Amino acid sequence: MNSVVLIGRLTRDPELKYTSSQRAYCQFTLAVDKGLSKDKKMEFENSGRNTADFIRIIVWGPQAENCSRFLKKGRQCAINGSITTGSYKDSDGKTVYTTDVTANRVEFLEWGDRNDFSNSNNQNQNSYQRSDSNSGNNRSNDYNNSPNSFNSGNFDDFGDSNDDFEPFDSDESIPF
DSSP: OOEEEEEEEEOOOOEEETTOOEEEEEEEEEEOOOOOOOHHHHHHHTTOSSSSSEEEEEOOOOOOOOHHOOOOTTTTEEEEEEEEEEEEOOTSOEEEEEEEEEEEEEOOOOOOHHHHHHHHHHHTTTOOOOOOSSSSHHHHHHHOGGGGGOOOOOOTTOOOTTTOEEEEEEEEGSOO
């Protein structure tokens, strides 16, 4: 099984290119923290070693175009994909081996500038309005047109009250 899941931050803006058959592909490098303890991290930093791995990512098709539009240097994303190896001859004729991750799925974990995200989130906390007719279509259009106005406020997805839940008086009333 060749499966990779990564979470990290972009080290540079993505590069969008097209093949000769006009298929989009996007390349960027993801810095993935090694998850070191505080002491080990200080040891690595003091000895000049990296505390993160820098992994080249390749994304294909419409998802590549979305990555190019919405991802920027420093933004965090999650990648689900597979390892791809290859090789080429450099200008000196030496064989160079490569290891990349080909992304099957890219999740944008941050939208916009980190400071702008928290500010717009606070400003738009009450901007979500539900319409009884075509509410699904309205929500979809709102999110597609303005990703920075996503509201992570406290919504009760299952109704307006918790009246159905009552505390247990004793352990004897638990059915298991």
